Amino acid sequence: MDLSVINPVLFVAGFLVAATPLIFAAIGELIAEKSGVLNLGVEGMMITGAICGFAVAVETGSPLIGFAAAAGGGAALSLLFAFLTQVTLANQVASGLALTLFGLGLSALLGQNYVGIKPPRLGDIDFGPLADIPVLGPVLFTHDIILYLGIALVAATWAVLKFTRAGLVLRAVGESHDAAHALGFKVKRIRTLAIMFGGACAGVGGAYISLIRVPQWTEGMTAGVGWIALALVVFASWKPWRLLLGAYLFGGITQLQLNLQGAGVAIPVEYLAMSPYLITILVLVILSRDKSAAPASLGRIFHASS
Amino acid sequence: MFFGGLLFVALGKDPVAAIRTIFYEPLFGQYAFYYRPQLLVKGAPLVLIAIGLSLGFKAGIWNIGAEGQYIMGALFGAGVGLAFYPYEAWFVFPLMVAAGAFGGWIWAMIPAFLKVRFGTNEILVSLMLVYVAEQFLASMSLGLMKNPEGFGFPGSRNLQQYESAFNADLIEGSGMHWGVVAALIAVIFAYVLLSKHRLGFAIRVTGEAPRAARFSGVNPVRLVLFCMGMSGLLAGLAGMFEVSGPAGQVTIDFNVGYGFTAIIVAFLGRLHPVGILLAGGLMALTYIGGDIAQSQLGLPAAAIQVFQGMLLFFLLALDMLTHYRLRFGTAEVV
Numbered sequence A: 001m002d003l004s005v006i007n008p009v010l011f012v013a014g015f016l017v018a019a020t021p022l023i024f025a026a027i028g029e030l031i032a033e034k035s036g037v038l039n040l041g042v043e044g045m046m047i048t049g050a051i052c053g054f055a056v057a058v059e060t061g062s063p064l065i066g067f068a069a070a071a072g073g074g075a076a077l078s079l080l081f082a083f084l085t086q087v088t089l090a091n092q093v094a095s096g097l098a099l100t101l102f103g104l105g106l107s108a109l110l111g112q113n114y115v116g117i118k119p120p121r122l123g124d125i126d127f128g129p130l131a132d133i134p135v136l137g138p139v140l141f142t143h144d145i146i147l148y149l150g151i152a153l154v155a156a157t158w159a160v161l162k163f164t165r166a167g168l169v170l171r172a173v174g175e176s177h178d179a180a181h182a183l184g185f186k187v188k189r190i191r192t193l194a195i196m197f198g199g200a201c202a203g204v205g206g207a208y209i210s211l212i213r214v215p216q217w218t219e220g221m222t223a224g225v226g227w228i229a230l231a232l233v234v235f236a237s238w239k240p241w242r243l244l245l246g247a248y249l250f251g252g253i254t255q256l257q258l259n260l261q262g263a264g265v266a267i268p269v270e271y272l273a274m275s276p277y278l279i280t281i282l283v284l285v286i287l288s289r290d291k292s293a294a295p296a297s298l299g300r301i302f303h304a305s306s
Numbered sequence B: 001m002f003f004g005g006l007l008f009v010a011l012g013k014d015p016v017a018a019i020r021t022i023f024y025e026p027l028f029g030q031y032a033f034y035y036r037p038q039l040l041v042k043g044a045p046l047v048l049i050a051i052g053l054s055l056g057f058k059a060g061i062w063n064i065g066a067e068g069q070y071i072m073g074a075l076f077g078a079g080v081g082l083a084f085y086p087y088e089a090w091f092v093f094p095l096m097v098a099a100g101a102f103g104g105w106i107w108a109m110i111p112a113f114l115k116v117r118f119g120t121n122e123i124l125v126s127l128m129l130v131y132v133a134e135q136f137l138a139s140m141s142l143g144l145m146k147n148p149e150g151f152g153f154p155g156s157r158n159l160q161q162y163e164s165a166f167n168a169d170l171i172e173g174s175g176m177h178w179g180v181v182a183a184l185i186a187v188i189f190a191y192v193l194l195s196k197h198r199l200g201f202a203i204r205v206t207g208e209a210p211r212a213a214r215f216s217g218v219n220p221v222r223l224v225l226f227c228m229g230m231s232g233l234l235a236g237l238a239g240m241f242e243v244s245g246p247a248g249q250v251t252i253d254f255n256v257g258y259g260f261t262a263i264i265v266a267f268l269g270r271l272h273p274v275g276i277l278l279a280g281g282l283m284a285l286t287y288i289g290g291d292i293a294q295s296q297l298g299l300p301a302a303a304i305q306v307f308q309g310m311l312l313f314f315l316l317a318l319d320m321l322t323h324y325r326l327r328f329g330t331a332e333v334v
Helices: A008-034 A042-060 A063-087 A092-113 A128-132 A136-140 A145-163 A165-175 A177-182 A187-213 A225-235 A240-263 A269-287 B002-010 B015-023 B032-058 B066-084 B092-118 B122-142 B178-196 B198-208 B210-215 B220-244 B258-268 B273-297 B301-323
Strands: none
Touching: A008 A042, A008 A145, A008 A165, A008 A187, A008 A225, A008 A240, A042 A063, A042 A092, A042 A187, A042 A225, A063 A092, A063 A187, A063 B301, A092 B258, A092 B301, A145 A165, A145 A187, A145 A240, A165 A177, A165 A187, A177 A187, A187 A225, A225 A240, A225 A269, A225 B122, A240 A269, A269 B092, A269 B122, B032 B066, B032 B178, B032 B198, B032 B220, B032 B258, B032 B273, B066 B092, B066 B122, B066 B220, B066 B258, B092 B122, B092 B220, B122 B220, B178 B198, B178 B220, B178 B273, B198 B210, B198 B220, B210 B220, B220 B258, B258 B273, B258 B301, B273 B301
């Protein structure tokens, strides 16, 4: 075992990349949950986004168009969830599970011709001399635009929720849909928009895995990232900045685990690969005591007549 | 089915032929004598797992980690079987059954215990444990349980060649192995439990009105432990019967998603034991039909998965018709 194989600079740069899909998926889910909708279909929307983005990027040769398509694909799938839960008033837990199962199947179907293809690469942003700063340069300034967009998204979400009227309305709908309805807000329309935003974000997160992090397409490649994102929202107690912190923590663990595998540590690979999931459980246990931060109407079905 | 047809058209296949292949061939086609036993083989684990899940789902306890419990059941069961190899005795198989049930039970008890003790979300924990179980399975089939005479290939000894441990067809060639019997017993047991027993009443009340349930003296802690434990136990049994019978050995990719399909089966059967029995048969039919369609029409395997997912969507959407009365033409109040 030789830990000196792990280069700390590359490690930190790597975990920023590993955390980005989580940031996107979790921030989207955070918005949806803030509006009072528990969408368990994150995994399904992510994997659909991953294949939509991958396929379009391969066909057009442009990763950015791929990301746009991923957002579209994720949002389209989430629209299905919105229809089920908002129009036909189906159980949100069951619908979310259905969405994940459906998404996994759909992505496998769409992706069968794309196995083993290399996608076009999205270049890193050129920061000029900034990238040459020792240590900090490679860590902070050698990434692609989507990674920075993720961080900006966290900041934007925080600002919108805290300072704008739109954010206030969203939170009102999530805390008490009856009160929000009485005030004349369109509960269903707001929730549908929130669900679609969540779907688009999850799609981009999925595409980040298939286009940048791996970059390849394999069936079921998101491997539970969507579920970890769900856990992350709980971990962050519905606060954007804490979510960023949590995503980096999980990204760090994933990256560390991969690096340890590479360094030939005496622990079998399978046990190392378990670690992100086990740590997620551990974190859930530690943080589950405080439920007060959850939106009060989370998971409840709204109909104007009741 | 109509949208399923559209799906097949989109894939460039004849929809009528595809649907006919999936739903008709396995039952009445030329080679049906071969496929009919398969129906039992595939249906039994689905029904077993789905029955367990439905108990929890009815009470609003969401165990979606059946896949993991299925794997652990198989590993525990196979572990006991392999430990006895090559000793032949009548008690080996019952011990394996007990070990399989225990494996699934203990794996389900983790999220159950964390839920009652710390209030952790059982959905997330049980799902995380699926990934842990998959890694564990890989490690077992490459390490501890690897066949010493397997020429270095991953995977355990084949239990089909080990008389005492083999879960053989009870009637030769019928596909009727012990798992099928267990599934039928589970259906009857669940039916009696839900309709006649106090505990079944507690499950139903908790699902429909949790507050009322608490007032009527239902102990939520015990209920969570029971429902999770039961579903884990049945999933473990399903895994154990699969590994000792149709699959025969522990391999890396031993699990084929029965644990997740069983979720669809549970909902498709309206969480009712008899409904689940029928839904399990239907799902098994789509699996087998899908296999045939794959070889005959070149229909991709994933198409069947999508088709199953669509079934669930329609079911959820149609639930509105049974739960609410539609009134057309009233003023828009949304």
